[in-house]
Amino acid sequence: MKGTKVVAGLHKNSLIDYPGKVSAVVFVSGCNFRCPYCHNPELARGQYPQKIPLADVIDFLSRRRALLDGVVITGGEPTLWPHLFAFCRDLKQLKMAVKLDTNGSRPDVIRQAIQEELVDYIAMDIKTRPDHYGPPLCDRAAATLVRESIGLIMAEARDYEFRTTCVPPFVDESIMAHIAKEIRGARRYILQPFRPEIVLDRDYFLQGNEDRLSDARLDRLRSIALSDAPSCQIR
Numbered sequence: 185m186k187g188t189k190v191v192a193g194l195h196k197n198s199l200i201d202y203p204g205k206v207s208a209v210v211f212v213s214g215c216n217f218r219c220p221y222c223h224n225p226e227l228a229r230g231q232y233p234q235k236i237p238l239a240d241v242i243d244f245l246s247r248r249r250a251l252l253d254g255v256v257i258t259g260g261e262p263t264l265w266p267h268l269f270a271f272c273r274d275l276k277q278l279k280m281a282v283k284l285d286t287n288g289s290r291p292d293v294i295r296q297a298i299q300e301e302l303v304d305y306i307a308m309d310i311k312t313r314p315d316h317y318g319p320p321l322c323d324r325a326a327a328t329l330v331r332e333s334i335g336l337i338m339a340e341a342r343d344y345e346f347r348t349t350c351v352p353p354f355v356d357e358s359i360m361a362h363i364a365k366e367i368r369g370a371r372r373y374i375l376q377p378f379r380p381e382i383v384l385d386r387d388y389f390l391q392g393n394e395d396r397l398s399d400a401r402l403d404r405l406r407s408i409a410l411s412d413a414p415s416c417q418i419r
Contacts, residue, residue, distance in 0.1 A: 205253035220385035227260035254281030272302035288333035345372035364412035
């Protein structure tokens, strides 16, 4: 199914997924990370909650382009999707802005998308401090790739944000200070509270691992990040 021209979901109208724009949100399936707190578990597993032909998506967007400012491509991990560049080119033909959500594990794809001017906004998730990348999140080799993507996005992306879902033990005060230094001077840094209702690995959170942080602790994490990432906010 990965190579077929279908997407796994479509939100036809969103006011919150693309900052400052009315957007449609296109979901693709498959991910190379296994974050236990992932809120899109079906997509992370490579499943298809829906199977919408890509041609139907493009037709819908063509008919709605007067009402939409842009399209968000999310997942799963969109940089694994073999039709990413072709779809972005179709969106550019429709004069639509493109936002790409990514875990930063494929800097080669991000670089090509930037160089070909296929994306207008990149939102990259930073899971933890890069040198802590590894099981249960992902392969340890991801650390180098994530750092490369951070530098690339900060240097070359037209517009961007970094995001961190605040879930212990992947994020605490010490880790937040390290992440903030990695993205020092970033244009926009978003902290997201964890919502445990739907997760990829429920067993992980049944083993006594802490999940939901208090508002006070989230504020503390933000205050730590502000020293190096003055744009940091909680969303």
